[in-house]
Amino acid sequence: xxxxxxxxxxxxxxxxxxxxxxxxxxxxxxxxxxxxxxxxxxxxxxxxxxxxxxxxxxxxxxxxxxxxxxxxxxxxxxxxxxxxxxxxxxxxxxxxxxxxxxxxxxxxxxxxxxxxxxxxxxxxxxxxxxxxxxxxxxxxxxxxxxxxxxxxxxxxxxxxxxxxxxxxxxxxxxxxxxxxxxxxxxxxxxxxxxxxxxxxxxxxxxxxxxxxxxxxxxxxxxxxxxxxxxxxxxxxxxxxxxxxxxxxxxxxxxxxxxxxxxxxxxxxxxxxxxxxxxxxxxxxxxxxxxxxxxxxxxxxxxxxxxxxxxxxxxx
Amino acid sequence: xxxxxxxxxxxxxxxxxxxxxxxxxxxxxxxxxxxxxxxxxxxxxxxxxxxxxxxxxxxxxxxxxxxxxxxxxxxxxxxxxxxxxxxxxxxxxxxxxxxxxxxxxxxxxxxxxxxxxxxxxxxxxxxxxxxxxxxxxxxxxxxxxxxxxxxxxxxxxxxxxxxxxxxxxxxxxxxxxxxxxxxxxxxxxxxxxxxxxxxxxxxxxxxxxxxxxxxxxxxxxxxxxxxxxxxxxxxxxxxxxxxxxxxxxxxxxxxxxxxxxxxxxxxxxxxxxxxxxxxxxxxxxxxxxxxxxxxxxxxxxxxxxxxxxxxxxxxxxxxxxxxxxxxxxxxxxxxxxxxxxxxxxxxxxxxxxxxxxxxxxxxxxxxxxxxxxxxxxxxxxxxxxxxxxxxxxxxxxxxxxxxxxxxxxxxxxxxxxxxxxxxxxxxxxxxxxxxxxxxxxxxxxxxxxxxxxxxxxxxxxxxxxxxxxxxxxxxxxxxxxxxxxxxxxxxxxxxxxxxxxxxxxxxxxxxxxxxxxxxxxxxxxxxxxxxxxxxx
Numbered sequence: 077x078x079x080x081x082x083x084x085x086x087x088x089x090x091x092x093x094x095x096x097x098x099x100x101x102x103x104x105x106x107x108x109x110x111x112x113x114x115x116x117x118x119x120x121x122x123x124x125x126x127x128x129x130x131x132x133x134x135x136x137x138x139x140x141x142x143x144x145x146x147x148x149x150x151x152x153x154x155x156x157x158x159x160x161x162x163x164x165x166x167x168x169x170x171x172x173x174x175x176x177x178x179x180x181x182x183x184x185x186x187x188x189x190x191x192x193x194x195x196x197x198x199x200x201x202x203x204x205x206x207x208x209x210x211x212x213x214x215x216x217x218x219x220x221x222x223x224x225x226x227x228x229x230x231x232x233x234x235x236x237x238x239x240x241x242x243x244x245x246x247x248x249x250x251x252x253x254x255x256x257x258x259x260x261x262x263x264x265x266x267x268x269x270x271x272x273x274x275x276x277x278x279x280x281x282x283x284x285x286x287x288x289x290x291x292x293x294x295x296x297x298x299x300x301x302x303x304x305x306x307x308x309x310x311x312x313x314x315x316x317x318x319x320x321x322x323x324x325x326x327x328x329x330x331x332x333x334x335x336x337x338x339x340x341x342x343x344x345x346x347x348x349x350x351x352x353x354x355x356x357x358x359x360x361x362x363x364x365x366x367x368x369x370x371x372x373x374x375x376x377x378x379x380x381x382x383x384x385x386x387x388x389x390x391x
Numbered sequence: 392x393x394x395x396x397x398x399x400x401x402x403x404x405x406x407x408x409x410x411x412x413x414x415x416x417x418x419x420x421x422x423x424x425x426x427x428x429x430x431x432x433x434x435x436x437x438x439x440x441x442x443x444x445x446x447x448x449x450x451x452x453x454x455x456x457x458x459x460x461x462x463x464x465x466x467x468x469x470x471x472x473x474x475x476x477x478x479x480x481x482x483x484x485x486x487x488x489x490x491x492x493x494x495x496x497x498x499x500x501x502x503x504x505x506x507x508x509x510x511x512x513x514x515x516x517x518x519x520x521x522x523x524x525x526x527x528x529x530x531x532x533x534x535x536x537x538x539x540x541x542x543x544x545x546x547x548x549x550x551x552x553x554x555x556x557x558x559x560x561x562x563x564x565x566x567x568x569x570x571x572x573x574x575x576x577x578x579x580x581x582x583x584x585x586x587x588x589x590x591x592x593x594x595x596x597x598x599x600x601x602x603x604x605x606x607x608x609x610x611x612x613x614x615x616x617x618x619x620x621x622x623x624x625x626x627x628x629x630x631x632x633x634x635x636x637x638x639x640x641x642x643x644x645x646x647x648x649x650x651x652x653x654x655x656x657x658x659x660x661x662x663x664x665x666x667x668x669x670x671x672x673x674x675x676x677x678x679x680x681x682x683x684x685x686x687x688x689x690x691x692x693x694x695x696x697x698x699x700x701x702x703x704x705x706x707x708x709x710x711x712x713x714x715x716x717x718x719x720x721x722x723x724x725x726x727x728x729x730x731x732x733x734x735x736x737x738x739x740x741x742x743x744x745x746x747x748x749x750x751x752x753x754x755x756x757x758x759x760x761x762x763x764x765x766x767x768x769x770x771x772x773x774x775x776x777x778x779x780x781x782x783x784x785x786x787x788x789x790x791x792x793x794x795x796x797x798x799x800x801x802x803x804x805x806x807x808x809x810x811x812x813x814x815x816x817x818x819x820x821x822x823x824x825x826x827x828x829x830x831x832x833x834x835x836x837x838x839x840x841x842x843x844x845x846x847x848x849x850x851x852x853x854x855x856x857x858x859x860x861x862x863x864x865x866x867x868x869x870x871x872x873x874x875x876x877x878x879x880x881x882x883x884x885x886x887x888x889x890x891x892x893x894x895x896x897x898x899x900x901x902x903x904x905x906x907x908x909x910x911x912x913x914x915x916x917x918x919x920x921x922x923x924x925x926x927x
Contacts, residue, residue, distance in 0.1 A: 199490065220489035224531040229765075235734055236765035239758030240779065240822055258768045266764050269804045270484050277485035277542075278497075279445040281549065282472030287503035291496040293510070 080377035082123075085300035086200035086292075091307050093192050095369060099314050100185060105323040106333065108366050109180050115370035116187035122377055123194045136186065140179040147175030155329045156349045169348050174327040195373075203292040210290045226267060233262050307372070310365045317362025323355075334359060394421040394553065394585055395442065400454035401609075402437060407450075411437040413609035414454070421552070422583040424576065426596050429606035430630040431809050431837045435589045438606070439555050442587070444471045458553070473502065476551035480558045480835070482538035486530045491522065494530055494541055498549045512548045520544040520574065534720060536567025540574065547578065553585045554578065561591055561835040564720050564863045569595055591837050594636045594902060598654050605631065621651025634838035637866075637902035641917055645924050658906040668923040670912040673890055678873055682746075683826055683857040684708040684731055689740035691726060700726045701737070702881040708874075710745075713848055713858045715868040715889070717899070718878035724861045727878060728828055731859065732758050744826070757824035761831045763815035767803035772814050775803060780821040789817050793847065809840050816847070827851065829860040833867050845871040869893045869901045869915050890915050 081089070100112050121128045149161065154170025161167055198220065206213035234244065237259055244255040278284075317323055324335045330349035336342070340354025355363075395418065402412040411434045419425060429435050440446045441456060444463055456463040458474070466474075479485055488494045495513045504512075517526050520540055525533060533541065539559060546554070556575070560568035576599040579586045590596040597603070597617045605613035605620070607628040613620065621639040624631060632640065638658025642651050645665075652661040684707070691701040700723045708714045708731075718724050729735040730742060733749040733756070742749050744756070760766065769775040772795065776786045790796045793813045798806060803814055812832065819827065833841055848858050848871065862868055868875055869889055876886035877899070885892060893900045893915045897908070900915070907914040911923050 214488075217488045217490075217493060221486065221530055224529075225483065228531075229762075232760065232762055233765040235729070236758070236760040236762070237768075238734060239732055239756075239760060239828070240766055240819055241755070241757070242768075262765065262768060265767075265804060269764075270481075273479060273481060273484040274487065276446055277477075277479060278487055280443060280472070280477040281498035281546065282469065282501035283497075285469050285472065285501055285503070288501050289503045289505070291493075291500050291506060291509045293492055 080380050081373035082195050084303060084376075085294055085296055086196065086203050088300045088304045088307070089196050089200060090204055091304055092369075092372065093188065093196070095307060095311050095314075096188055097185060099311075099318075099366060099369070100181065100188070102318055103314075103323055103366065104177060104181075104325050104327070105363070106177075106325070107363050108323065109177060109184070111363075111367045111370050113180055113184045113187075115367075115374065116184045116191065118371075118374050119191050120187045122374060123191055131190075136183045139186070140176075140183050143179035143182060144172070144175040147178060148172045151175070153328045156347075169350075170327055170329065170331060173331055177327065191373075200294070203294055206290040206292065210288065213290065226263065229266065230259065230263050233259050233266070237262075303372070303376070307369065310369045313365040314362055314369070317358055317365070320358060322359040323362050392421050393418050394459060395419040396455075396457040397441075398455045398457075400438075400441065400452070400456060402441065402450055402452045404448065404450045410609050411450075412441070415610055417604065417611060417614070419585060419587070421585055422579070424579045424586045424599060424601045425588065425604055426593070426600035426602070427587060427589045427604045427606060428593060428631070428634065429589075429612075430628070430634075430839055431807055433606045434609040435606055436557055439477075439557050439587065439589065442553070442555055443475045443477050444468065446477060469502070472498070473549050474552050476546035476549060476554045478539075478542050478546055478554070478556045478559050480561055482535050482542060482562060485542045486538060489529055489531075491526055491528050491530055491533070491541060495522075495545045495548055498545055502549065512550075516544045516548045519547075534567070536563050536570060536720075539563060539567070539571055543571070543574065547584075551584065553587070556586070556588045558589050558591060558835070565865070566719070568592060572596060572599055575599065591634070591835065593634050593838075597636045597639070617653045618651050621653065622648075624651075630837065630839045633842060637917060638906060641903075641906075641920050641924075644917070644921050655902050655906050658902075659910065662906060662910050662920075665924060667911060671914045671919045671923055673913055673919070675888055675890065676873060678709040678712045678888075681710040682707045683710040683712075683744070684859070685741075685743040685746075686730070687741045687743075689730060689737045689742070691723075691730060691735065691737045700881055701730070703740070704878075704882055706876060706883050706886065708857065708859060710857055711852055711855055712873040713852050713871060714860070715872035715875045716859065716861050716878055717863070717865070717868060717875060722878045723881050724878055725830060728758070728830055728859070728861055731826075732756050732828055734758075754826060755822055755824045756826045756828065757819045757822045758828045759815060759819045759830065759832060761834065763811050764804065766815050766818060767811075770802060771800050772803055772806075772817075773799040775814070776818055776821060779818055785821065786817075789820050792850075793817050793820075794843070808835050809837060812836065813840075816844075820851075824856065826857045826859065829858070829862075831862055831864075832860060833862060833864040841867060865893070865899065866901050869904075 096112070148167055148171050151171045151174070152165045152168065154168030156169035157166035158169055158172070159167050202213055202217060205216065237243070237255065242255045242258065244252050244259060246252070247255070321335050326332050330351070332351045332353070334353035334355050336353050337356060342354065343352040344350070397415060397417045400412055400415045401410055403410045415438065427435055427438070437448065440448055442458070442463065444466055445468065458466060486494055487497055492513060495516055496509050499509045499512055517523055520543070522541070522544060525537060530538070530541070560571050563571060572595050575586055575588065578584050588596060588600070600617060603613070603615065603617055603620050604611060605627055612628055613623065620627070620631070620635065621642055624635060624639060624643040632643070636653060638652040638655060638661065641658070642661065652658040686704060686706045689701050689704040690699055692699045704727070716724055716727065726735065730737055733742070744754050767775055769778055773786070780786060790799060793816060795810065795813050795817055798810055798814060803811060806814060832844065836844065845867070852858055860872070872889040874886065875889045875892040877884050877892070893904055894913055903917050903920055904915050907920060911920065914920055914923065
C-alpha cells in the first residue's frame with residue numbers, strides 16, 4: 077500500500093495535477109509563482125529524496141538561467157532600458173523580469189511533472205484512461221507487456237545467430253548490416269507466428285464478447301472523496317478570481333502587479349516603471365486557495381507522518 | 392454423468408488427404424482426470440481444440456461433440472468461454488497484459504462482470520494458487536513456472552467446468568512441472584473440475600490421472616486406468632514403451648504378469664518381491680585426458696551492483712565426450728554456457744578452448760539455443776541450410792541423418808516443435824563445430840525422438856566432436872551422458888561420470904535409481920535393472 081497522497085484514488089491525483097498545471101500557467105502573480113515553486117520543490121524532495129539536489133543543480137537551475145538570459149538578450153519589449161547591448165538593442169527591466177517569471181514557471185511545471193510520474197503510476201493512468209477509452213487502454217497494456225518480451229526475444233535471436241557464426245558485431249559493414257537485417261526479419265516472422273497463439277489465448281478467455289468491462293483495482297474511500305471535493309472547491313474559487321482579474325499582472329510594456337484599485341495605497345518605483353497596486357479581498361482569497369492547493373499533498377503526507385510517529389511513540 | 396460425448400468424429404485439415412482425427416468416439420464423465428497421450432502429430436492437439444469452439448481449427452469435420460448434452464458448435468460463445476478453460480503450451484505467449492492482477496481479471500472483464508465480482512474472484516484465485524507474493528508484479532518479471540501458474544489461475548477465475556491443457560508443462564523445469572501437475576490434481580479433487588491433459592512427461596502425470604487415453608493415427612488405441620496400460624503395454628503403440636513411467640516399463644520388459652506398478656513406490660514394492668542380483672557391476676567408461684574446454688576461477692556478474700552469478704567456477708570438459716551440466720533454475724547454467732561459447736566474458740578467471748584463449752582460437756563452437764526458432768532465417772528449410780553450407784551433398788547427408796528430407800521445402804515455422812528442433816540441429820551441424828553446445832534440447836521432445844537425438848549425439852561424439860548440454864532432464868543425462876556436472880549457486884558442486892554422479896545422489900537422480908535404492912546397488916538406468924532381473 078502506498079502512503080500519503082500517493083495512496084489516494086487516481087482520479088483525486090489527477091484532479092490535483094490538472095489544477096496545478098492549469099492555474100500554475102494561468103496565474104503570473106509573483107506570490108503564486110513563489111508559492112507554486114516552493115510547494116513543487118518541497119513535494120519533489122518528499123517524493124524523491126536526495127536525488128532532487130542533483131537534478132536541481134544540473135538541470136533545473138541551468139534551465140532557469142537559460143530562459144532568463146535568452147529572454148533578456150533577445151526580447152526587447154518594455155520601456156525601461158537598463159543598459160545597451162553590443163548589437164545596439166537595449167536590455168530592459170521588463171524583459172529580465174518576464175524572463176525570470178517564464179523560467180521559474182517552466183522549472184516549476186517540470187518539477188510538478190516529475191512528481192506526477194512518481195504519483196500517477198502506469199497502473200493509475202491506465203485506470204483513468206480505461207474509463208474513457210477501454211479498447212485503447214487494453215492495447216496500451218498489451219504494448220507494455222509485449223515491448224519487454226520482444227526486446228528479450230531480439231536479444232535471444234542475436235545471441236543465437238552469433239552462436240552459429242552470424243555475428244552482427246564483427247565483419248565488414250555490409251556483412252554486419254546483412255546479419256542485422258536477418259535478426260530483424262526473424263524477429264518479425266517469429267513474433268507474427270506467436271501472435272496467433274496469443275490471440276487464441278484471448279479468444280479462449282472470451283475476448284470479443286459483447287459487454288466487456290474494464291476492471292480497476294482502485295476504490296474510493298471517504299478521504300479520497302473529501303480531498304477531491306476540496307480541490308474542486310478551490311478550483312472554483314480560483315476560477316472566479318481569475319475571471320474577475322483579481323490577481324492580474326502585466327509585464328509589458330511596464331510591470332503592473334495587481335489591478336488598479338480605488339482603495340489602499342499604490343506604490344510606484346519610477347526608475348523601473350513599476351506599479352504595485354493594493355490587493356483586493358477576492359485577490360487574497362484566490363491566493364490563499366492557490367496556496368492551499370499547492371501544499372495539499374504535502375499537508376496530507378505530513379499529517380500521516382505525524383500520525384505514524386504518534387502511534388509509534390505509543391508502542 | 393456424461394459430460395463430454397464425442398461421436399464418430401473425423402477431421403481433416405484443408406489441403407490434406409490424411410485425416411487428423413479418424414472416426415473417434417469418446418465419452419468423458421464430469422470430474423474425471425484424463426491423460427491423453429500419443430506421439431507428436433497423432434492428433435492430440437486437434438482433438439483438444441475441437442472441444443473448444445473458439446479454437447477449433449478450420450477443416451472438414453464430421454461427427455458430433457456434445458458438451459453437457461449440447462452440441463459444441465451450437466454452444467453460445469459466452470457459455471463456451473466460461474465453461475471450457477484452455478491452457479496452452481507456451482507460458483509466455485498466453486499472457487496478454489502487463490500486470491499480474493490485470494491478467495487475472497482479463498477473462499472476467501471480457502465476460503462483463505462487475506467490479507465487485509471481479510475483485511472477489513481475483514482475490515480467491517490469488518489465495519488458492521498462492522500468488523500473493525507476486526500479485527503486484529509485472530508479468531514479464533515472472534519465472535516460467537509462475538507464468539504458467541498465472542495462466543491456469545486466470546482460466547480458473549472464469550469458473551470452468553472443464554479444463555483442457557495442451558502439454559502445459561513441456562516448457563517448465565521439473566520442479567515447476569511437478570508443482571503445476573499437483574495444482575491440477577488439487578483442482579480436480581477439490582472442485583471436481585474435469586481435467587483433460589496431454590503430456591510428454593508421463594512419469595508424473597500417470598500418478599495423478601484416473602484414466603489414460605492413448606491416441607494413435609487419429610484414433611483411440613487404448614482407454615483405461617493407468618494400471619491397465621501397464622498390463623497391456625506390449626500391445627500398445629511403440630512410443631509408449633519409452634514414454635511410460637519407469638516402473639511400468641521395467642515391469643513390461645521383464646514380462647511379468649499381475650498388477651502393474653505405476654509410481655516409484657509401487658515399483659519398489661514389486662521389486663522387493665522379485666529375485667534379483669543385489670548389485671550391478673558397472674564398468675566406468677574412460678574419457679579422453681585431453682581437455683576441450685578449461686575454465687579456471689571464473690567470476691561473472693551482469694551488472695557492477697549485482698551479486699555474482701558464477702563464483703570462482705572451475706570446470707574441465709574432456710575432449711570427444713558428451714558432457715551434461717545439470718542444475719536448478721537460476722543456478723547460472725545459461726550464463727555458464729554463454730561464457731563457454733564466449734558470448735559473455737568473465738570479469739576474472741581464465742577460459743581456454745583446446746588450451747588456447749577463446750579470441751585466438753580457431754575452433755568452431757556452435758550453439759543450439761533453447762528457442763530454436765531464433766536461428767531460422769530463410770523461407771524454406773532448404774534455403775536456410777544453404778545459407779550456412781553451399782555443398783548440397785552435405786546437406787542431403789545431414790538431412791537424412793536427422794530425418795528431415797521430406798521437410799526441406801517447408802517453411803521452418805510451419806514445422807512442429809520436434810521437427811523445428813531437428814531442422815535447427817541440421818543447421819548447427821552444417822557449421823561443422825568442434826564443440827557443440829545445447830541449451831535444454833530435450834525440452835518438449837517426445838520420448839521416441841529423444842532416442843534418435845541421443846544416437847545423433849553419439850555419432851557426433853564418435854566423429855570427434857565435444858558435446859556439452861545444459862539440461863534438467865535427469866533421465867536423459869543418466870542414460871546417455873559420459874560426464875555430468877551439477878551447478879549450484881554459481882559453483883560446480885559435483886562433477887563425475889554420469890553413472891557415479893546419479894548413483895551418489897538421492898533426490899536429484901533417476902527414477903530407476905530411486906526405485907532400486909536399498910534393493911539393488913549401483914543401478915541408474917532401466918537397462919541395468921532389467922539386466923539384474925534377467926540374470927536370475
